Amino acid sequence: MTAPARRRTPAPTAPGDAHAAPGARIPGTASGADTPGGAPAAPAAPGGLAVDGLDVALDGTPVLSGVRLTVPGGSWLAVIGPNGAGKSTLLKAILGLVPYTGTVLVDGEPAHARTLRERARLIAYAPQTPSLPPDMTVFEYALLGRTPYLSYLGWESRADREIAAAVLDRLGLGPLARRRLGRLSGGERQRVVLARALTQQAPILLLDEPTTALDLGHQQQVLELVDRLRLADGLTVVTTLHDLSLAGQYADTVLLLSQGRSVASGPPAEVLTEASLAEHFGARVRVDAGPGGRPLVHLVRPEGDR
Amino acid sequence: MRAPVVPARRSLLPPLLVSVVLLAAAMVAGLLTGAADMPVRGVLLALLDGLPFVSVDSGLAPVERSLLLELRLPRVLTAVAVGGLLAVAGAGYQGVFRNPLADPYLLGAAAGAGLAVTLAVVFLPGEAGTAAIPAAAFAGAVGGVLLAYALGRSAGRGGTATLVLAGVAVMSFLTAVQTFVQQLKVEELQRVYAWILGDLGGSWERLGMIAPYAAVAAVALLLHGRLLDVLSVGDEEAAGLGVHVGRVRLVVLFAASLATAAAVAVSGLIGFVGVVVPHVVRRLAGGSYRMVLPLSLLGGAAFLVAADLVARTVMAPAELPIGVVTAFVGAPFFVAILRATRPVGT
Numbered sequence: 001m002t003a004p005a006r007r008r009t010p011a012p013t014a015p016g017d018a019h020a021a022p023g024a025r026i027p028g029t030a031s032g033a034d035t036p037g038g039a040p041a042a043p044a045a046p047g048g049l050a051v052d053g054l055d056v057a058l059d060g061t062p063v064l065s066g067v068r069l070t071v072p073g074g075s076w077l078a079v080i081g082p083n084g085a086g087k088s089t090l091l092k093a094i095l096g097l098v099p100y101t102g103t104v105l106v107d108g109e110p111a112h113a114r115t116l117r118e119r120a121r122l123i124a125y126a127p128q129t130p131s132l133p134p135d136m137t138v139f140e141y142a143l144l145g146r147t148p149y150l151s152y153l154g155w156e157s158r159a160d161r162e163i164a165a166a167v168l169d170r171l172g173l174g175p176l177a178r179r180r181l182g183r184l185s186g187g188e189r190q191r192v193v194l195a196r197a198l199t200q201q202a203p204i205l206l207l208d209e210p211t212t213a214l215d216l217g218h219q220q221q222v223l224e225l226v227d228r229l230r231l232a233d234g235l236t237v238v239t240t241l242h243d244l245s246l247a248g249q250y251a252d253t254v255l256l257l258s259q260g261r262s263v264a265s266g267p268p269a270e271v272l273t274e275a276s277l278a279e280h281f282g283a284r285v286r287v288d289a290g291p292g293g294r295p296l297v298h299l300v301r302p303e304g305d306r
Numbered sequence: 307m308r309a310p311v312v313p314a315r316r317s318l319l320p321p322l323l324v325s326v327v328l329l330a331a332a333m334v335a336g337l338l339t340g341a342a343d344m345p346v347r348g349v350l351l352a353l354l355d356g357l358p359f360v361s362v363d364s365g366l367a368p369v370e371r372s373l374l375l376e377l378r379l380p381r382v383l384t385a386v387a388v389g390g391l392l393a394v395a396g397a398g399y400q401g402v403f404r405n406p407l408a409d410p411y412l413l414g415a416a417a418g419a420g421l422a423v424t425l426a427v428v429f430l431p432g433e434a435g436t437a438a439i440p441a442a443a444f445a446g447a448v449g450g451v452l453l454a455y456a457l458g459r460s461a462g463r464g465g466t467a468t469l470v471l472a473g474v475a476v477m478s479f480l481t482a483v484q485t486f487v488q489q490l491k492v493e494e495l496q497r498v499y500a501w502i503l504g505d506l507g508g509s510w511e512r513l514g515m516i517a518p519y520a521a522v523a524a525v526a527l528l529l530h531g532r533l534l535d536v537l538s539v540g541d542e543e544a545a546g547l548g549v550h551v552g553r554v555r556l557v558v559l560f561a562a563s564l565a566t567a568a569a570v571a572v573s574g575l576i577g578f579v580g581v582v583v584p585h586v587v588r589r590l591a592g593g594s595y596r597m598v599l600p601l602s603l604l605g606g607a608a609f610l611v612a613a614d615l616v617a618r619t620v621m622a623p624a625e626l627p628i629g630v631v632t633a634f635v636g637a638p639f640f641v642a643i644l645r646a647t648r649p650v651g652t
Contacts, residue, residue, distance in 0.1 A: 097542050120548030131540040135593025139313045140535070147536050148548035153529050161312050169310035177313050200547070 046107055047073040047122070047203030047236040049094065054102035056086070056093050056260075063089045064100075064260045071253065073107075073203070076230060076237040078251035078268075080244060082281050085257040087240040088128060091206045094238070095125050106204070120148035124197035128208040128240075130189075134182025138192050141181055142168055145199025167198045171225065187218035194222070198229065205230075207239040211246065219243070223250050244297040248272050249290065256280060269295050318600065321591045325604035329386070332611040336382040337374065339615055344370055353379070380510050384572055385614045385628075386607040387513065389579055391520055391569040393606020396580020397587075397598050398527045398562035401534030402555050406588075406643055409580035410447075410566035414476035416577075418450020419443040419570040421484040428491045440515050440571035447567035450476055451559055516568040523565035524603060530558050531596035538595070576610070576629045578636020583609050585643055 054067040064086045071077045079087045093100040096111055096119060104111040106122055114122070124145070132141065145167075146160040156164075168174050171191050176184070184192060190210060197205055210226065211219040227250055230237050241247040247254055248268040256264040256271050258280040264271045272295040277285050283299065290296040337349055344366065352364035352374055364371065392410060399408040410416050422442035430438055451473075458472035533554045536544050541551045569576070583606040584598055591597045610628070613635070617626040 092542065095546055097545055115548075116545065116550060117548035120546060123546075125543070125546035127540070127542055127546075130543060131538075133538045133593055135588060136535070136538070137313075137592075140594060141539075144536055144539060144547060150532075152533075155532055158312075162310070165310040165312040174310060177311070 047234070048105075048107060049077075049204060049236060049238065050103070050105040051090075051094065052103045052105075054090070054093060054100055054104065056089055056098055056100045058089065058098065062260060064093065064257075067102075067257070067260070067262045069255050069262065069265060071236055071238060073236050074230070074234045075252040076227070076239070076250060077253045077255060078247035079238065079240045079255045079257060080242075080247050080271075081257035084259075086260045087257055088208050090257065091125065091208050091238065091240065094206060095119070095123060117148050120200065120202070122202050123204045123206060124200040124202040125206045126193045126197050126208065126210065128212055130193045132181040132184075132189060132192070134180060136181050137177065138173060138179050138181065138184070138195075139164060139168065139177040141192060142173075142195045142199050145196045145201075148200060148202075163201070164195075164199045167195050171195050171198075186213050187215075187221065190214060190218070190222050191225070194225065203234070204236045205238070207237065209240050209242060211241065211243065219246065226250075244272055244277070244285075245290075245295075248295040248297060269293060272297055318597060321597065321601055322604070325601055325608065329604050329608040329611070332608045332615070333382050333386065336385065336611045336615050337378050339619060340373075340378060342370065342373060344374065349374060376510075380513060381614070382611055383513055385611045387516070387520055388569045388573045388576065389583075389610025389613075390603045390607035391524065391565040392576065392579040393583035393602040393609070394524055394527050394599055395562040395565035395569070396606075397584040397595070397602040398530070398534070398558050398565070399580070400584055401530075401537060401595050401598075402558050402562070404538060404540075406585060407581060407640070409578075410562070410569075411477070411575075411577055411580070413473035413563075414450035414454045414480060415447040415563045415566040416450075416570060416575055417477040417480040417484070418446035418448070418453070419567055420446070420575055421480045421487075422446025422449070423570070423574075424484045424487055428487055440512075443571035444519065444564070444567040447563045447570060448560065450480060451563040455556070455559060512572045516572055519564055520568040523561045523568060526561035527558065527565065528599050528603070530554065530561070531594070531599050534558065534595035534599075538593075574629070576632055578632045578640060579606050579610060581643065582632075582636050582639045585639070 049069070049071040051067060051069045054064055055062065056064040067086075067090060069077065069079075079090060081087050089098060092098045094104055094106075094111070096104075096116070106114070106119065111119060142164040143156055143161065146156050146164065149160065150156065165174070165177070168177055171194065173188070173191055173195055176188065176192075181189070181192065194207075194210070197207075205226070207226065210222055214222060223246060226237060226239075229235060239247075239251075241251075251268055253266065254264075254268045254271040255262055256276065263280060264276055269289070272287055274285055274287050277283055277287070277297065284302050286298045286300050288296045288298065334346075334350075337353075338344060338346060348364045348366045348370070351362050352366050352371055354360055355362050355364050356375055356379075366374065395415075396409040399410065399413060400406055402408070403413075419442075422445055423439050426438040426442040454473035454476040457476065458468045461468050461472060533549065536547055536549050537551065537554060539547075544551050584602045587598050587601040587605055591601055610632070613631045614628055617628045617631045620626060620631075
């Protein structure tokens with residue numbers, strides 16, 4: 001704390017800086033295993049999430065009640081539900097951004113037992129409409145993902161910068177590193193946000209509507225990318241998704257929220273049924289079995305209106 | 307595997323050097339300008355002579371020497387301190403509120419200081435009132451911002467707009483009280499106005515008085531550049547990155563208010579420096595607060611020295627109040643920024 005131009009110092013609380021070694025691959029199971037000393041060895045698949053009896057009230061209005069979910073480490077949960085069902089709030093509660101009652105277990109431990117910084121090393125979050133400061137460069141933005149590893153007044157180390165560069169490279173964003181955020185296309189913005197989340201090297205990714213405002217091709221690109229990263233690094237992925245077919249195509253488990261309650265949860269084919277979608281979305285749909293038995297959801301105009 | 311290219315850290319050095327050169331040039335111009343003409347060489351040598359352990363013959367007459375060291379130098383240094391503090395405080399407030407128009411005046415800091423100083427001048431007779439100005443300004447500025455902060459917190463969930471609106475409400479209220487007090491004591495109006503319009507006729511005593519506060523505030527602000535960058539992505543994401551947003555915001559708010567109070571205590575109310583300078587810096591050097599804060603500090607100092615030069619010369623031998631000069635430059639600027647600032651979706 002001597003001079004304004006103080007160089008950053010390595011985060012004092014991260015003795016397990018092994019994952020910051022040059023050339024290290026992004027997060028993955030390896031980084032889950034090096035949680036700084038003391039913590040008991042994580043079970044086989046780290047990054048599991050378990051939520052039970054979750055109640056959230058915002059401004060006195062109940063938004064979620066009795067929500068329950070389990071995500072084994074390394075799997076993909078899609079949270080679906082009509083507008084206002086509380087999908088985004090659920091993600092925020094898991095992050096501890098909104099007050100809640102109930103249990104949230106992250107990697108087997110209650111979320112509130114950890115500090116904000118410790119949680120940020122376990123869970124990376126991309127909100128539905130991230131605000132991207134237009135004058136910040138892509139690289140500067142990705143580097144923000146190192147925040148949970150820095151001391152209060154510390155600056156990023158060479159190793160932190162290398163991790164950010166490796167992530168950008170991996171997502172094909174290397175050539176854009178110096179571009180300002182204000183000059184990116186929608187698809188690039190989404191990938192940049194993902195890069196920031198991956199730079200966090202957390203075993204759990206919470207993505208709130210990662211495909212919002214993207215065209216079909218880019219929706220597929222982003223979700224394919226997430227799935228590839230998930231498989232490569234053993235990441236646990238929780239996404240809210242508007243598009244039910246996409247949810248059916250990518251998720252291992254689908255959780256259907258309606259009016260703040262979890263009304264169905266299980267493999268996509270069990271949750272995405274014509275009856276249940278009619279009941280909770282008020283939508284008339286046809287559900288076909290797609291490749292691998294995964295459900296494809298189509299809107300069908302009610303016959304009376306033709 | 308091909309090693310990824312790691313972009314170099316954007317170097318602070320070149321823009322820093324440019325700012326230092328600008329500031330030095332402005333200071334020399336400020337020292338050379340005045341009713342009495344002094345040789346450049348003599349002025350520089352006299353300054354050198356003034357340093358501890360240095361003794362050179364400047365060739366200046368004793369009168370010139372004392373004019374330089376007792377009048378012009380403190381005046382220029384006051385402009386340096388006030389300009390730097392107001393600009394860096396403005397940049398700090400802008401980071402806290404993610405609003406390029408936030409400045410020491412928008413948040414009740416200056417209004418709080420103004421009211422407190424008015425109370426001191428009006429109700430404490432003569433010398434006691436003058437002596438109480440610095441302390442009153444500190445208390446008032448911090449009080450004004452804390453009031454705005456508390457109001458903003460209680461009115462909403464800590465959102466940015468809520469806080470700024472609360473600041474404007476506090477500012478309006480405090481200014482109204484200040485006007486009321488002035489009307490009660492019309493005979494004191496002259497003294498209050500002289501102070502309100504801004505006065506850089508600094509003295510070594512005043513400079514020494516605020517120096518520790520100014521230093522603490524400036525260093526604290528400069529150290530928070532990285533955290534203000536994190537805050538710029540929004541409260542929820544910053545919290546998701548493990549940052550205690552409220553804590554950072556409070557520390558920066560307090561430091562910026564201290565800087566404002568230190569500036570207000572020596573010079574009265576000088577507007578627009580806190581908006582204009584960080585904006586120009588952002589245009590030239592990018593949006594990262596690691597650049598914006600130090601460059602605003604230097605740029606604000608240079609800007610106010612130059613503005614003071616204009617104030618002293620444009621109607622010589624009469625002097626324009628410095629606040630008039632900065633407003634003349636700043637107000638059109640403010641409108642330009644307002645027009646350029648596209649509404650940011652949340």
